[in-house]
Structures are given as C-alpha cells and as structure tokens.
Amino acid sequence: MTAYILLAREVTHGSSAGNCPTATRLGAGHGSMTGSVASEIPDLRGRVFIVTGGSSGIGYATVQHLVRRGGRVYMAARNEEKARTAIDHLEPEPGVEEVCFLKLDLSDPREARKAALEFISKERRLDVLSRAVRTRRLTKDTGKLDALYSHISPFVFTMSLLPLLEETAKHSQSDVRVVNVSSDGIMFLKRGIRFRNLDDFNDEHNGEFAPDLARYSNILFTMALQKRLDTRNVPILALALNPGLVCTDGVLNDVRSQPPIISHIFTMVIRALWAAPSRGALTSIFAATAPVVRDQPQLYGGAYLQPPGKLGRPPNADARSLELAEELWDTTERLLRDIGVEIEGGIAGDPVLRA
Numbered sequence: 001m002t003a004y005i006l007l008a009r010e011v012t013h014g015s016s017a018g019n020c021p022t023a024t025r026l027g028a029g030h031g032s033m034t035g036s037v038a039s040e041i042p043d044l045r046g047r048v049f050i051v052t053g054g055s056s057g058i059g060y061a062t063v064q065h066l067v068r069r070g071g072r073v074y075m076a077a078r079n080e081e082k083a084r085t086a087i088d089h090l091e092p093e094p095g096v097e098e099v100c101f102l103k104l105d106l107s108d109p110r111e112a113r114k115a116a117l118e119f120i121s122k123e124r125r126l127d128v129l130s131r132a133v134r135t136r137r138l139t140k141d142t143g144k145l146d147a148l149y150s151h152i153s154p155f156v157f158t159m160s161l162l163p164l165l166e167e168t169a170k171h172s173q174s175d176v177r178v179v180n181v182s183s184d185g186i187m188f189l190k191r192g193i194r195f196r197n198l199d200d201f202n203d204e205h206n207g208e209f210a211p212d213l214a215r216y217s218n219i220l221f222t223m224a225l226q227k228r229l230d231t232r233n234v235p236i237l238a239l240a241l242n243p244g245l246v247c248t249d250g251v252l253n254d255v256r257s258q259p260p261i262i263s264h265i266f267t268m269v270i271r272a273l274w275a276a277p278s279r280g281a282l283t284s285i286f287a288a289t290a291p292v293v294r295d296q297p298q299l300y301g302g303a304y305l306q307p308p309g310k311l312g313r314p315p316n317a318d319a320r321s322l323e324l325a326e327e328l329w330d331t332t333e334r335l336l337r338d339i340g341v342e343i344e345g346g347i348a349g350d351p352v353l354r355a
C-alpha cells in the first residue's frame with residue numbers, strides 16, 4: 001500500500017502525459033512521440049548496442065529509437081518468444097540489419113556470464129550497453145535473492161563484457177558507454193544503507209523498497225565503474241539516470257496486483273499522466289548517444305541524469321557516496337567468489353582493475 005501512496009506522490013511530480021502504449025503496440029505510430037533528444041540522435045550505423053530489459057517498457061522503446069537511427073541492436077531478454085514478438089513489431093530504418101535476440105536471464109549470475117560470452121562469440125565490438133531491467137518486488141515467499149541478483153547478475157554481465165567494450169574503445173572515433181536506468185524512487189529509501197555482507201544485500205527494508213534498492217545499487221555501481229575506468233584512462237563513460245514516470249507494462253502489472261478499486265484508479269491515473277515509453281526512453285537515449293556527453297566526459301562520466309538529459313544528482317545522499325560504492329563493489333566480488341563465479345579479464349580476482 002505504501003508503494004501506491006508513493007506512486008501518488010510521484011504522479012504529482014510527474015512528467016508529460018499520456019496515451020500509454022503497451023510494448024506490443026509500441027512499434028507503430030510512435031515516431032511522433034519524440035522531442036529534441038530523439039531528433040538529435042546521431043547516425044548509429046556501424047555501432048553495436050545491447051539493451052537489457054529490451055523486450056518491454058523503457059528498454060523496448062530504447063531499442064526502437066536505436067534501430068530508427070541505424071544501430072545494430074541486441075535485445076537481451078529472458079523470454080525468447082516475447083522478445084521475438086517484440087522484435088517483429090519494431091520499425092527499423094530501411095536497410096538496417098535485423099534486431100538480434102540475446103538470451104539473458106538475470107536470475108542467475110552464471111546465466112548472465114553465459115549470455116555475455118555468447119555475445120562475445122558473435123560480435124567484434126560493443127559500443128553501448130544499456131541496462132533497463134525491472135526487478136520484482138520482494139515477497140517473503142519468493143525472493144530474498146531477487147535484490148541480490150538484480151545487482152549481482154547485471155554486474156557479472158557488464159564486467160564480462162568489459163573487455164570487449166574496452167577493445168571497442170580503442171577504435172578511432174569510438175564512443176563507448178554503459179548506461180544504467182535507475183530511479184528517483186531511491187529518495188524514499190532510508191538513510192544508512194550498507195553493503196557489507198550478504199545480510200545487507202538481503203535486507204528487505206520492510207519489503208516495500210527492494211526494487212529501489214536495486215536501482216540504488218545501479219547508481220553506486222556506475223560511480224565505482226567510472227572511477228576504475230578513469231584510473232586506467234579507459235575512455236568509456238558510465239552513466240546512471242532517472243527515466244521519469246513512464247507508463248510501462250511493468251508498472252501496470254505492479255498496479256494490477258492490488259485490490260480492484262485501487263488498481264483501477266491508479267491504472268487510469270498512470271495511463272493519463274505518465275509518459276509513454278517512447279518518451280520515457282529519451283533519457284536513456286541521451287545517455288547512450290548524445291554527442292555532448294562524449295564532448296564533456298568530465299561532466300558526464302559517472303553522472304546521474306534527469307529527463308530528458310539534464311545533469312542531476314541522486315536524490316539520496318547515500319547514493320552519492322563513493323565509499324559506499326566501493327563497499328558494494330568489494331562485497332559483490334567477494335560474494336561472487338563465494339559462489340564460484342569467475343569473471344576472466346573482468347573484475348573478480350583481477351588486480352589490474354582494482355583502484
């Protein structure tokens with residue numbers, strides 16, 4: 001229930017409105033739902049992208065924007081049938097290569113590693129990794145490990161891809177980025193969160209804020225990654241962002257699990273007031289492609305963006321703590337070692353990447 005009070009509070013701060021499409025309807029007719037960010041997306045031909053969470057919501061709309069500008073995109077998703085249906089509804093530019101499916105199930109870090117290796121076996125470059133997965137709300141029955149894996153598996157996936165991202169960054173004219181969709185919802189998290197050990201990862205925070213905890217770790221991960229890249233003079237930019245309030249299938253599904261009257265009211269409000277996915281994806285698109293980001297790496301490296309591409313700062317002081325980011329990173333590595341997941345050439349056990 002608290003979540004819906006928060007939703008109501010978020011609506012009052014909400015972004016522009018309306019006509020929320022579902023993922024499968026998104027393909028047609030939304031080219032006009034753009035702004036200056038969309039019209040300024042550079043030509044992306046020859047560049048390779050992975051979008052996690054790409055089969056619906058913000059991730060799907062991100063894929064759509066990228067293929068319209070000629071990007072070669074891998075839709076990383078766990079449900080192949082759903083992803084292939086979503087791909088069928090995309091509208092690529094004429095001549096654009098097909099959108100590829102990459103099987104990625106983030107519920108297990110070993111699967112995340114496997115997906116990264118599968119990608120590496122197919123492609124010789126990766127220009128942008130855009131991460132837009134929605135994690136489930138925790139329940140006492142299902143899922144203490146959801147919060148853990150919502151951070152750990154994306155960590156493994158990203159770090160397993162890092163060698164290829166770094167190779168790509170060596171090419172002349174390259175512009176390599178890692179984009180993490182987070183949320184201003186972290187403002188509702190209590191202060192004093194720690195990531196010292198497994199118990200801290202599993203802290204449910206009364207069960208209400210676990211998804212926000214995952215978004216929170218996305219911001220800390222972004223900061224820690226950028227620090228490591230900068231230390232080694234690797235010209236890759238990591239950015240985190242708040243997409244704004246976006247009417248996606250994920251949001252509507254969350255609302256549907258509530259009692260009918262509440263569900264009905266919130267569905268109407270969200271459909272009427274929240275941004276459609278194609279608009280909601282614009283901050284991700286800005287982070288992934290805007291030339292100004294590459295032109296000013298000192299400003300944008302490790303930054304947190306607000307819609308549609310403004311520099312902001314995470315609305316929770318803990319999420320701005322580099323010390324906490326280091327704690328998260330160190331504990332993540334330790335937990336991975338404990339469960340026997342190695343990331344060759346990546347972070348785990350690799351002193352080169354340690355700051």
Ligand SMILES: NC(=O)c1ccc[n+]([C@@H]2O[C@H](COP(=O)([O-])OP(=O)(O)OC[C@H]3O[C@@H](n4cnc5c(N)ncnc54)[C@H](OP(=O)(O)O)[C@@H]3O)[C@@H](O)[C@H]2O)c1
Binds near residue numbers: 104
């Ligand atoms: N919508 C908003 O208003 C809003 C606001 C702030 C932040 N955000 C953030 O934006 C991101 C995207 O949210 P959204 O609203 O677009 O969500 P969405 O419509 O539910 O899409 C989420 C995607 O994540 C995928 N996913 C979930 N669990 C997965 C797993 N274990 N392995 C692989 N993929 C998995 C889903 O795949 P399946 O289809 O297979 O489930 C789906 O493609 C999230 O990080 C969310 O926190 C959203």
